Amino acid sequence: MSFLDHIRACNAHDLSGFRPFDVEGHRIGWIRHALADRLPEVDPGFVVTADRVTLAPELRDFEARSATLEHAAQFLVEEGAVKALRNEFYPVLPKWGAEPLMRIDRAAVAQFGVAAYGIHVNGFVRQDDAQPGGSLALWVGHRARDREVAPGQLDNLIAGGQPIGLSLAENLVKEAQEEAGIGADLAARAVPVGALSYVMETQAGLKRDTLFLYDLELDPGFVPTNTDGEVEKFELWPLDRVAESVRTTGDWKFNVNLVVIDFLVRHGWLTPEEPDYLDIVAGLRRPVQP
Amino acid sequence: MSFLDHIRACNAHDLSGFRPFDVEGHRIGWIRHALADRLPEVDPGFVVTADRVTLAPELRDFEARSATLEHAAQFLVEEGAVKALRNEFYPVLPKWGAEPLMRIDRAAVAQFGVAAYGIHVNGFVRQDDAQPGGSLALWVGHRARDREVAPGQLDNLIAGGQPIGLSLAENLVKEAQEEAGIGADLAARAVPVGALSYVMETQAGLKRDTLFLYDLELDPGFVPTNTDGEVEKFELWPLDRVAESVRTTGDWKFNVNLVVIDFLVRHGWLTPEEPDYLDIVAGLRRPVQP
Numbered sequence: 001m002s003f004l005d006h007i008r009a010c011n012a013h014d015l016s017g018f019r020p021f022d023v024e025g026h027r028i029g030w031i032r033h034a035l036a037d038r039l040p041e042v043d044p045g046f047v048v049t050a051d052r053v054t055l056a057p058e059l060r061d062f063e064a065r066s067a068t069l070e071h072a073a074q075f076l077v078e079e080g081a082v083k084a085l086r087n088e089f090y091p092v093l094p095k096w097g098a099e100p101l102m103r104i105d106r107a108a109v110a111q112f113g114v115a116a117y118g119i120h121v122n123g124f125v126r127q128d129d130a131q132p133g134g135s136l137a138l139w140v141g142h143r144a145r146d147r148e149v150a151p152g153q154l155d156n157l158i159a160g161g162q163p164i165g166l167s168l169a170e171n172l173v174k175e176a177q178e179e180a181g182i183g184a185d186l187a188a189r190a191v192p193v194g195a196l197s198y199v200m201e202t203q204a205g206l207k208r209d210t211l212f213l214y215d216l217e218l219d220p221g222f223v224p225t226n227t228d229g230e231v232e233k234f235e236l237w238p239l240d241r242v243a244e245s246v247r248t249t250g251d252w253k254f255n256v257n258l259v260v261i262d263f264l265v266r267h268g269w270l271t272p273e274e275p276d277y278l279d280i281v282a283g284l285r286r287p288v289q290p
Numbered sequence: 291m292s293f294l295d296h297i298r299a300c301n302a303h304d305l306s307g308f309r310p311f312d313v314e315g316h317r318i319g320w321i322r323h324a325l326a327d328r329l330p331e332v333d334p335g336f337v338v339t340a341d342r343v344t345l346a347p348e349l350r351d352f353e354a355r356s357a358t359l360e361h362a363a364q365f366l367v368e369e370g371a372v373k374a375l376r377n378e379f380y381p382v383l384p385k386w387g388a389e390p391l392m393r394i395d396r397a398a399v400a401q402f403g404v405a406a407y408g409i410h411v412n413g414f415v416r417q418d419d420a421q422p423g424g425s426l427a428l429w430v431g432h433r434a435r436d437r438e439v440a441p442g443q444l445d446n447l448i449a450g451g452q453p454i455g456l457s458l459a460e461n462l463v464k465e466a467q468e469e470a471g472i473g474a475d476l477a478a479r480a481v482p483v484g485a486l487s488y489v490m491e492t493q494a495g496l497k498r499d500t501l502f503l504y505d506l507e508l509d510p511g512f513v514p515t516n517t518d519g520e521v522e523k524f525e526l527w528p529l530d531r532v533a534e535s536v537r538t539t540g541d542w543k544f545n546v547n548l549v550v551i552d553f554l555v556r557h558g559w560l561t562p563e564e565p566d567y568l569d570i571v572a573g574l575r576r577p578v579q580p
Contacts (some may be wrong), residue, residue: 064546170564191558195571212562257393268481272458272502275387281485285575 001248003264005275006257007220007283019114020052023065023101026094030113030206035081043071064094064101081204082107090116090166096210103164109153113206120215120259121190121225123145123157123180127234136239136267139224141179141231143253151254155231156160156244157216157224158182158190159256168212169245180234181225182216187213190214191268196284209255213262238267256272257286293537293554294566296547297573303491309470310342311402313355313391316384320403320496325371333361339497341552355382355392356540362396371494372397373438381454384554386500393454403496406451409462410549411480412506413447413470415526426529426557428550430512431469431521433543440543445521447506447514458502470524471515472506480504483556486548486574499545503552529559548574 019036021029031039036053039046045068049070059065069092076082086107091100092114109116123139141155160175162168169188176187197210224234237245246252246260262284264270270277309326311319321329328341329336335358337344349355359382364529366372376397381390382404401407413429430440450465452458459478466477487500514524527535536550538544552574554560 096568192555192561193558194555195568197568197572210568214323265482265484268483271482272485277384278485278487278500282487282575282577285572287572 001250002276003247003257003261003274003280004283005259006246006254007198007280010200010254010258011196011245011283011286013206017201018113018206019048021114022052022054023092024094026101028092028094028101028114030208031111031212032205035076035111035205040071040077042075043068046072055065062100062102066104069102069104069108069112072112073105074249076108076111077206081111088161089164090114090161096256100164106161106163110202110204110207113208115208115210118161118209118211118254119168119175119214120156120211121172121176121216122259122263123216123218124263125218125222127220127238136269137236138242138263139180139218140235140237140241140242141224141226142233142235144229144232147230152232153256154252155256156259157234159259162185162212172214178228179224179226179230181227186218187216190216194262196262197286198255198258199286200254211255211259213259215263215266230241239264239267291538291540292566293551293560293570294573296536296544296551297488297570300488300545300548301488301573301576302559303489303496305496307491308403308496308554309338309375311404313382314319314384316391318382318391320498322495325366325401325495328365331363332365333358336362340529352390352392356368356394359392359394359398359402362402363395363425366401367400371401378451379454380404380451383537386428390454396451396453400494400497400508405498407500407502408449408451408467409458409502409504411448411462411466412549412553413419413504413506413508414553415508415510415512417510417528426559427526428529428532428553429470429508430525430527430532431514431516432523432525434520436521437520442522444542445544446545446549447524448477449549450453452502462504468518469514469516469520471517476508477506479504484552486552487576488545488548489576500544501549503549505553505556525578529554529557533559 018030020027021031036048040048045056045059047056067114085105088106089103090106090109092102092104093100125137127137128135139157143153143155144151145152156181158175160206162171172189173184176182191213200207206223245266246257308320310317311321321343326338330338335346335349337346370502375395378396379393380396380399382392382394415427417427418425429447433440433443433445437443448465448469463474463477466472483505484503490497533554
């Protein structure tokens, strides 16, 4: 493994296996051909040609479009392609910040190749103030073994998908409390530091994810406490150990590797002397809109 | 103006006006058609077809290739397309970190559309330690009015092109001394924080630049002193003033806008609530290798 291998793994995909999903003139997703071909029988609202999937013009508003997508999500459960619906909904956006065209159950997002958004917070401790960037430690979460996604793997202090109806700041406060027992006052000290994106083909479909990144500096005495069962335990690791673990193992949740690599770049652990430096820096920022 | 406008301005170009310049199987530059067509008369080492410019196969080594490029650079001076050669040489690289294929006078880099590299250092002061990212100030250089490039415009504390034969760290020490009177010990505290890139068409040709970025935290009492005549004066500006100036004016050297915008993103001044946030973040990292 190398740092770049993790970035490549998160960007491995072949669009030729997918059909564009266009709504109201916006390309909002990518659907596997096999699923695309069956959608008209699931709901007559889906209009499927060899080139693309669209919605029938009479589906003019948010609710009508969302209902059609909900039928498709239920179909995926009946077929066994999706284990269960989450009843947690993601917005389907023509572009980040725009009005949602419809909503989609989180469990079906990848099946429709819809762009999804999330927040990841690096919880870090500065162990020696005299050395800027020199001696940092990062809080590492060990994901619970009963998780459907990445059981037992390593994670950020706080991370979560971005559901419809919450602002990023509200979601951050919610996730900080659930995942790390961090109150709103401390969560508000998280500094937004950028975003990363990737397009990854999975068994489910196409994950087109954008992660908003935050750094949260914590006091050396602070200890996080998980409250929602997602994390088995937290450990504070020196940045050297974090970097070595990311570089040489597959222990981290696939996309958390990228969050940590971005942290290593921004805090000067990864330097331009690294042969892959420019490919790493550019690779973290690929556009997710095809 | 907007933040995104500055990024767009640095990426405005139309490759149809240029012909690829390939050496040893690597695409190393882009040359305007009018110049490409005249190169065979300048030096028989240039092999020009309607599709591309290459070098004659007998030019097998660094010195032979560099001599041919030097003839072309002298030709550009004779024609008045370049004011004067700089006798400062940039490496021509198939990729950052690789062995140089040849060298080229800095004054002729854009005419050949060769990828160039540089360093930019944000010199900043933390004005209130209790507020992480909250209250920063940035040292701003006013470029001397006699500069050929961007006279009188605003600049970073330290910036410079990357000449052949120096490492980035060596170049940083050299430029820190020349531009800001900063010694090697303090310069070594600059933290590498990433890189940005752009491809910009100018009167000269195609600027394909990658800037390695550093943050250097300075004590509140420190005052920089320019020693090479490039900077008329330095001022310490609160980050709010810096951001407002970049957002609303054309006062800054074209590419320094991008360095500052990257700083604003990394330090949480620019937040995901900014409608252009994702376009800004991705726009700072476009690949310069076509």
